Amino acid sequence: MTTPQAYGRSATGYLPIENYGLIGNMRTCALVGIDGSIDFMCWPDFDSPSIFCRLLDKDKGGHFTICPPTHVIFTTKQQYFPSSNILQTRYIHEEGVVDVVDFFPRPKNSHVVAKIPKQSSFRETVMVQDELKKWLSLTPALILLDVEIFPAFDYARAEHTVEILMPDHPPGSVKSKTVIFSSSDLKLQLDVTIDRGEEHAESCPTVIFSKETREGFLGEGVVAHIHLREGQAISFVLRDDIPNHVTRDVTTEVLDRQQHDTQTYWFDWISKSKYKGRWREVVSRSLMILKLLTYEPTGAIIAAPTFSIPEDIGGVRKGETYIKKLQSTVTKTRRSGISIGTYEGANHVIVWEPVEFKRPTATPAPNWDVHTTKPNPYRPFRHGLYHITMGLRNMNWDEWIELDNHYLKFHADKAKRIAERGSKCCYTDPSAFDGAVELLEELCDYLPERYPSLYRRTPVGIDNLVTQESFNIVERPLAEDPMQMSARLIQDDLAIMFEKEDGQYYLLAGAILLAGFWRLEDKLGMPLSEIHTSGDVPGFKEKLEKGMMNFFRRVQPNGPVQRNNYFLQVDDSLPWSSSIGPEDGAPGTVGWFSAEKNKAISYHYFRSERQTLRRLPKSGGVVFTIRTYFHPITEICDEPYVPGRLASAVRSWGDDVAKYKGKEMYEDVLLEYLDKRHQEQVDQGLDFEKEDEVRAYPY
Numbered sequence: 001m002t003t004p005q006a007y008g009r010s011a012t013g014y015l016p017i018e019n020y021g022l023i024g025n026m027r028t029c030a031l032v033g034i035d036g037s038i039d040f041m042c043w044p045d046f047d048s049p050s051i052f053c054r055l056l057d058k059d060k061g062g063h064f065t066i067c068p069p070t071h072v073i074f075t076t077k078q079q080y081f082p083s084s085n086i087l088q089t090r091y092i093h094e095e096g097v098v099d100v101v102d103f104f105p106r107p108k109n110s111h112v113v114a115k116i117p118k119q120s121s122f123r124e125t126v127m128v129q130d131e132l133k134k135w136l137s138l139t140p141a142l143i144l145l146d147v148e149i150f151p152a153f154d155y156a157r158a159e160h161t162v163e164i165l166m167p168d169h170p171p172g173s174v175k176s177k178t179v180i181f182s183s184s185d186l187k188l189q190l191d192v193t194i195d196r197g198e199e200h201a202e203s204c205p206t207v208i209f210s211k212e213t214r215e216g217f218l219g220e221g222v223v224a225h226i227h228l229r230e231g232q233a234i235s236f237v238l239r240d241d242i243p244n245h246v247t248r249d250v251t252t253e254v255l256d257r258q259q260h261d262t263q264t265y266w267f268d269w270i271s272k273s274k275y276k277g278r279w280r281e282v283v284s285r286s287l288m289i290l291k292l293l294t295y296e297p298t299g300a301i302i303a304a305p306t307f308s309i310p311e312d313i314g315g316v317r318k319g320e321t322y323i324k325k326l327q328s329t330v331t332k333t334r335r336s337g338i339s340i341g342t343y344e345g346a347n348h349v350i351v352w353e354p355v356e357f358k359r360p361t362a363t364p365a366p367n368w369d370v371h372t373t374k375p376n377p378y379r380p381f382r383h384g385l386y387h388i389t390m391g392l393r394n395m396n397w398d399e400w401i402e403l404d405n406h407y408l409k410f411h412a413d414k415a416k417r418i419a420e421r422g423s424k425c426c427y428t429d430p431s432a433f434d435g436a437v438e439l440l441e442e443l444c445d446y447l448p449e450r451y452p453s454l455y456r457r458t459p460v461g462i463d464n465l466v467t468q469e470s471f472n473i474v475e476r477p478l479a480e481d482p483m484q485m486s487a488r489l490i491q492d493d494l495a496i497m498f499e500k501e502d503g504q505y506y507l508l509a510g511a512i513l514l515a516g517f518w519r520l521e522d523k524l525g526m527p528l529s530e531i532h533t534s535g536d537v538p539g540f541k542e543k544l545e546k547g548m549m550n551f552f553r554r555v556q557p558n559g560p561v562q563r564n565n566y567f568l569q570v571d572d573s574l575p576w577s578s579s580i581g582p583e584d585g586a587p588g589t590v591g592w593f594s595a596e597k598n599k600a601i602s603y604h605y606f607r608s609e610r611q612t613l614r615r616l617p618k619s620g621g622v623v624f625t626i627r628t629y630f631h632p633i634t635e636i637c638d639e640p641y642v643p644g645r646l647a648s649a650v651r652s653w654g655d656d657v658a659k660y661k662g663k664e665m666y667e668d669v670l671l672e673y674l675d676k677r678h679q680e681q682v683d684q685g686l687d688f689e690k691e692d693e694v695r696a697y698p699y
């Protein structure tokens with residue numbers, strides 16, 4: 001775009017939205033005006049508070065500007081470097097031409113599996129450093145330029161201080177750190193490098209910064225006036241002020257390499273587009289902007305880089321404008337056949353880009369034996385109020401799958417269930433086949449590492465050394481459904497959720513053989529929210545849904561988590577609780593209302609689940625493992641502290657939780673028994689003041 005005016009700003013003092021170019025690093029972005037001013041930037045993420053926001057408030061919003069003085073008449077032109085998101089703003093004057101290049105750096109090869117601290121931005125602008133880089137050069141003659149940096153932290157609500165470390169930044173200086181901007185929550189530093197010029201000092205530009213106070217700002221800004229000659233260039237790098245930068249001082253060589261790597265990254269990415277039609281240039285630019293607006297740690301695409309504010313005073317909100325443009329871009333994306341976010345392929349808007357993550361090698365489980373290793377004693381209940389939370393905790397990779405001396409019984413129960421019910425319990429949607437196979441491969445790698453006395457890796461799969469089963473996972477077609485094959489290997493039930501175009505996660509693959517209270521066939525194909533609302537999960541809409549959806553969007557392959565929960569059951573059937581009705585009962589015939597009320601305590605069982613969640617790095621599916629621990633109530637009440645704590649927990653359930661867990665059907669008998677066993681422990685001298693010293697949740 002080109003404008004012949006000195007600034008192109010309207011009488012209101014604001015630029016029209018079409019006079020901005022967008023730069024970013026898939027963590028945050030900035031809008032660069034055609035007059036060389038960064039008028040919008042949040043730091044360090046898309047949803048972080050703004051640092052520059054003159055787009056919203058011309059008087060105190062904050063900006064970072066490099067341009068000729070206001071009395072100089074010039075023409076400006078703005079364009080992207082070919083096949084990249086590096087933006088060039090060109091000032092054309094009768095005395096010469098000045099180029100300002102803005103970009104956020106990108107590494108040449110990028111497979112990000114977790115959110116990491118950013119590096120910076122350049123005005124040459126640079127990496128995924130959180131760095132903004134500006135770089136300016138001149139051909140030919142002598143041009144005067146003004147530099148203004150007036151940050152306004154936290155949406156212009158936070159005060160800040162300014163420290164100029166090098167008021168006079170002479171040519172040839174080894175140090176680059178020049179200015180520090182500090183607010184209560186964030187510190188930024190400005191690095192300046194004189195990139196080019198003749199060797200003798202007289203021909204090299206000198207940058208002299210001074211502080212300036214302006215009305216409306218909650219801190220000072222800095223200004224500089226530069227005389228730039230032909231062939232010279234100066235770089236400005238804005239980045240976090242931290243003690244140990246990988247690159248302490250920014251040099252010409254560093255900047256050149258980062259610009260080259262950034263150019264290479266975007267070129268390599270857009271080169272994957274298969275669209276070769278007449279609108280190729282428009283489609284490619286739309287794709288790169290859409291990619292730029294993808295939040296890399298999760299693959300989510302932001303609706304708009306700015307707030308919902310008018311394009312002009314009294315006009316349509318910008319949020320609406322950007323959404324319309326984004327919808328247009330999405331249409332072009334589908335035609336091009338390039339991956340943007342979470343699923344691979346031309347028919348998906350959000351596509352998962354495989355990442356090169358490898359799970360750490362598991363260490364053998366100490367002294368593990370299929371006949372003697374007891375189940376972990378999970379007792380995930382507490383004294384006092386019952387709180388509805390997701391209850392996620394970090395998981396050690398070694399502990400992904402837990403096996404014990406109940407393995408052979410679970411194995412037999414699963415084999416019987418598979419023979420009797422088949423695809424009712426184990427099924428993989430064709431679209432999820434690759435993800436299900438990826439899970440199977442992960443298990444075949446992990447299990448021989450963790451349990452070498454039970455499993456042996458083979459060239460084609462895995463052998464079970466106890467049951468004498470061999471599994472071939474490379475032949476096609478597979479001998480059985482990949483989820484079913486995985487289920488035979490472990491004691492857990494399994495489910496995989498995949499994201500679709502609407503941003504929802506759907507249950508598309510599962511092996512649910514021992515769930516007790518729910519059936520795979522009822523939930524298969526449902527989105528995450530409906531799975532929970534259809535099951536009347538207490539507090540889901542009010543307390544769980546938002547956090548759960550955010551977790552699914554953000555979970556990365558290197559961040560496995562685990563959680564525990566528990567139920568009470570009034571029959572001894574692990575696979576399906578027969579007391580709530582027949583497994584194949586018609587809708588409306590299955591539920592706690594079918595159970596016999598207040599059965600003898602010998603029928604009461606404690607059902608505890610340990611669930612793990614992890615993202616598969618290739619397919620992007622989110623895997624649930626659901627391991628059930630099943631014990632008679634009379635057995636766990638032999639353990640110190642358990643009867644009293646469980647009684648307290650059951651009494652603390654709210655009405656919705658009590659209904660969900662069927663409390664009405666067993667509370668009289670159960671609580672009477674728990675109170676009795678608790679009193680016995682008290683009479684035997686158990687010191688309840690020491691309970692927290694000998695146990696910790698979830699045990």
